[in-house]
Amino acid sequence: ELGRFEHYMRKEIHEQPNTVRDALRGRLRLAEASAQFGGLNLTARQLRRVRRVVFAACGTSWHAALLGEHYIEKLAHLPAEVEYASEFRYRNAPLDDQTLFFVLSQSGETADTLGALREARRRGFPTLAIVNTVGSTIAREADGGVYLHAGPEIGVASTKAFTSQLVVLALLALHLGRLRHLSYDEGRRLIAALEELPDQIERVLAIEPQVEEAAHRMVQATSALYLGRDLNFPIALEGALKLKEISYLHAEGYPTAEMKHGPIALIDPATPSVFVAPRGGLHAKTLGNIEEVRARKGPVLAVGTQGDDQLARLVDQMLPIPEAHPLTQPILACVPLQLLAYHVARLKGCDIDKPRNLAKSVTVE
Numbered sequence: 001e002l003g004r005f006e007h008y009m010r011k012e013i014h015e016q017p018n019t020v021r022d023a024l025r026g027r028l029r030l031a032e033a034s035a036q037f038g039g040l041n042l043t044a045r046q047l048r049r050v051r052r053v054v055f056a057a058c059g060t061s062w063h064a065a066l067l068g069e070h071y072i073e074k075l076a077h078l079p080a081e082v083e084y085a086s087e088f089r090y091r092n093a094p095l096d097d098q099t100l101f102f103v104l105s106q107s108g109e110t111a112d113t114l115g116a117l118r119e120a121r122r123r124g125f126p127t128l129a130i131v132n133t134v135g136s137t138i139a140r141e142a143d144g145g146v147y148l149h150a151g152p153e154i155g156v157a158s159t160k161a162f163t164s165q166l167v168v169l170a171l172l173a174l175h176l177g178r179l180r181h182l183s184y185d186e187g188r189r190l191i192a193a194l195e196e197l198p199d200q201i202e203r204v205l206a207i208e209p210q211v212e213e214a215a216h217r218m219v220q221a222t223s224a225l226y227l228g229r230d231l232n233f234p235i236a237l238e239g240a241l242k243l244k245e246i247s248y249l250h251a252e253g254y255p256t257a258e259m260k261h262g263p264i265a266l267i268d269p270a271t272p273s274v275f276v277a278p279r280g281g282l283h284a285k286t287l288g289n290i291e292e293v294r295a296r297k298g299p300v301l302a303v304g305t306q307g308d309d310q311l312a313r314l315v316d317q318m319l320p321i322p323e324a325h326p327l328t329q330p331i332l333a334c335v336p337l338q339l340l341a342y343h344v345a346r347l348k349g350c351d352i353d354k355p356r357n358l359a360k361s362v363t364v365e
């Protein structure tokens with residue numbers, strides 16, 4: 001089953017052009033510049049009444065939800081909140097009948113997430129689930145939802161499920177946006193960008209030898225910082241989680257500008273920073289933050305837009321991703337970070353598909 005791949009994690013990273021295609025399949029409504037879902041079980045009228053969206057999830061699925069919050073805000077102009085499923089359940093968080101409540105789970109069996117879903121149901125609110133595993137407990141208990149169609153994910157570190165979650169969340173936000181103020185042209189631009197993703201991911205996968213080189217720069221470190229702004233902040237968190245999980249190298253994700261409020265104290269020649277810094281809003285400020293790290297002799301890696309020579313000159317190594325729509329760029333930016341974690345772990349001789357202390361689905365609270 002592994003074919004030419006040594007580990008499921010690497011195989012699943014390389015499946016992403018196809019899994020992203022599968023997440024999009026049958027869900028685009030070109031004539032209306034919108035999206036459609038078979039299992040949401042909500043009419044356009046019901047969706048127009050929504051005033052707020054709440055997501056509950058854990059781990060990588062929680063990171064996907066953080067991007068979902070951006071997508072919902074930017075495309076549908078609705079307030080969105082992201083809760084740790086384990087916290088939501090015990091917090092008496094307010095829900096009302098104009099709130100759309102989603103849980104996200106790759107496995108559909110995570111106890112904390114299932115607990116959040118059951119709590120919302122107990123309080124009488126309809127629940128929706130974005131799930132990969134067909135027929136899983138969460139998929140069965142939710143009132144409606146969307147499947148990722150990413151196929152079985154075996155590696156304990158979630159990779160392809162994450163990018164599929166992002167695609168589904170972008171489609172949901174597009175759908176909600178088009179029922180409100182999002183213009184036809186903006187909708188079409190996003191659809192075109194989503195359709196480009198499989199080929200663009202293919203191009204990112206082709207830089208794997210460069211990522212391996214970057215992994216050699218990280219492998220001696222005991223701690224690393226991952227920094228990103230706006231939509232790239234959740235990508236920084238996810239990059240750090242991947243590294244922690246499978247290489248046991250300590251890593252923290254922060255919003256780039258937050259660095260100077262504390263984490264900058266950690267910077268020294270042995271502590272690499274990984275900036276998620278594709279071109280776009282606030283890029284000049286990010287370059288300034290990189291200079292602050294350089295001034296303290298911190299090694300710097302960056303995920304940047306292909307052809308961004310200014311960034312490339314400033315850092316020890318830049319991992320290039322193709323220029324893309326601002327909302328799909330983070331989906332591309334996470335791929336080199338998945339590969340980076342993989343190659344650091346491989347260089348350290350770690351058991352990549354079965355990292356210590358972790359299980360594929362966490363079925364205890």
Ligand code: M6R
Pocket residue numbers: 058059060061104105106107108109110113156157158159245358360361362
């Ligand atoms: O199956 P789920 O998406 O509900 O799992 C949630 C987390 O346990 C999971 O994402 C975990 O953080 C992964 N090991 C991340 O790689």
